[in-house]
Amino acid sequence: MRGKDVTLDSVSITYPDGFTAVQPTDLHVEAGEFFSILGPSGCGKTTILRAVSGFIAPSTGRVLIGGDDMVGKGPNQRPTALIFQNLALFPLMPVWENVAFGLEARGLSKRARRARAQELLDLVALGDQGDKRPGELSGGQRQRVAIARALAVEPAVLLLDEPLSALDLKLRQHMRAELRAIQRQTGVTFIYITHDQGEALTMSDRVAVMNQGVIEQVGTADEVYSAPTTAFAASFVGEANRFDGTVQGVSDGLAEIATARGVFRGRNPAGLAAGDGAMLFVRPEAMALGAGENTLSARLMRRDLEGAFVNLFFDFGGQELAVHVTNTGEATWPDGDADVSFGTANAVILPSGPLARTGRELAAQ
Numbered sequence: 001m002r003g004k005d006v007t008l009d010s011v012s013i014t015y016p017d018g019f020t021a022v023q024p025t026d027l028h029v030e031a032g033e034f035f036s037i038l039g040p041s042g043c044g045k046t047t048i049l050r051a052v053s054g055f056i057a058p059s060t061g062r063v064l065i066g067g068d069d070m071v072g073k074g075p076n077q078r079p080t081a082l083i084f085q086n087l088a089l090f091p092l093m094p095v096w097e098n099v100a101f102g103l104e105a106r107g108l109s110k111r112a113r114r115a116r117a118q119e120l121l122d123l124v125a126l127g128d129q130g131d132k133r134p135g136e137l138s139g140g141q142r143q144r145v146a147i148a149r150a151l152a153v154e155p156a157v158l159l160l161d162e163p164l165s166a167l168d169l170k171l172r173q174h175m176r177a178e179l180r181a182i183q184r185q186t187g188v189t190f191i192y193i194t195h196d197q198g199e200a201l202t203m204s205d206r207v208a209v210m211n212q213g214v215i216e217q218v219g220t221a222d223e224v225y226s227a228p229t230t231a232f233a234a235s236f237v238g239e240a241n242r243f244d245g246t247v248q249g250v251s252d253g254l255a256e257i258a259t260a261r262g263v264f265r266g267r268n269p270a271g272l273a274a275g276d277g278a279m280l281f282v283r284p285e286a287m288a289l290g291a292g293e294n295t296l297s298a299r300l301m302r303r304d305l306e307g308a309f310v311n312l313f314f315d316f317g318g319q320e321l322a323v324h325v326t327n328t329g330e331a332t333w334p335d336g337d338a339d340v341s342f343g344t345a346n347a348v349i350l351p352s353g354p355l356a357r358t359g360r361e362l363a364a365q
């Protein structure tokens with residue numbers, strides 16, 4: 001099997017009711033890449049997959065796979081296979097027949113189908129489970145059967161739409177490693193959709209962060225986490241402390257932001273100028289106890305022991321600040337007001353913009 005590259009060339013998608021779910025988008029996924037699209041519910045992830053797989057046509061622009069324009073080609077004429085969130089295996093068929101299901105239409109003999117199914121079951125580490133029924137397998141094993149079935153038709157591009165969301169946390173984490181290994185072994189291009197940042201960051205070669213029909217940032221997991229380019233990406237991927245304010249000066253790739261509670265310095269990747277509305281983001285693990293390049297005085301409110309880490313929550317003039325420190329075993333925590341700080345290189349100052357809603361805001365809906 002060999003992966004093909006996927007290109008979206010000014011693709012936008014407007015549904016018949018007039019709602020534009022995907023704004024004009026340019027995207028290039030390399031052949032053999034594990035590429036994730038990460039974004040909140042309703043941002044347009046599934047809509048993009050439908051356009052790549054051929055279930056809907058783009059309203060503008062073109063989809064190319066392996067350099068070939070897919071216009072006018074239906075799902076069966078494309079070198080793609082799709083795995084849905086709610087996979088449907090045939091409960092009365094043995095596992096191997098489920099895997100070989102798509103091969104009968106291709107005129108393969110039963111013997112050849114069985115042999116091919118065995119290869120694929122070996123690939124997903126279910127080589128000895130072929131004669132069971134799906135109901136006799138665990139959730140993770142069933143998921144692997146679905147992956148084997150999708151790979152049976154030898155797609156160049158496998159499209160996975162939140163395939164792990166029905167599994168419990170342990171299994172999900174286990175399946176991340178499995179999927180990554182299967183992708184490496186087959187060389188098939190994976191386009192993986194999720195709203196789970198942990199999934200996207202751990203498995204992917206590159207991640208696209210999507211919000212409200214727009215892909216805001218594309219980069220490696222490290223780039224997206226350490227160098228977000230939009231306020232949304234900074235607030236959606238990982239945790240971040242945020243300070244709102246106005247840029248008051250810039251120099252050498254750095255900016256100084258005046259906030260209601262002090263002036264702080266950070267990186268200025270967007271090239272903001274004095275007077276621009278801005279937000280400074282700094283990760284909890286980039287904060288430290290004691291004075292530093294940017295120092296503020298806050299009051300410790302709560303201490304959550306995570307084991308290897310301790311999460312400290314400070315009150316900073318009504319705003320909660322999270323500080324994650326390594327648990328050294330010496331339990332000396334600030335009593336009352338204390339200095340906390342962060343390095344200029346660890347803070348990023350970005351244009352003010354829409355933010356990801358927090359879990360608390362979503363729960364209150």
Ligand SMILES: Nc1ncnc2c1ncn2[C@@H]1O[C@H](COP(=O)(O)OP(=O)(O)OP(=O)(O)O)[C@@H](O)[C@H]1O
Binds near residue numbers: 016039
């Ligand atoms: N057939 C349709 N007609 C009109 N609007 C639609 C249709 N399908 C989806 N939408 C809208 O398009 C937007 C994007 O939907 P989509 O299913 O792509 O989101 P998603 O990112 O996959 O979300 P989720 O994580 O919840 O699966 C949503 O606002 C949705 O309501």
Ligand SMILES: [Mg+2]
Binds near residue numbers: 045046047161
């Ligand atoms: Mg979806």
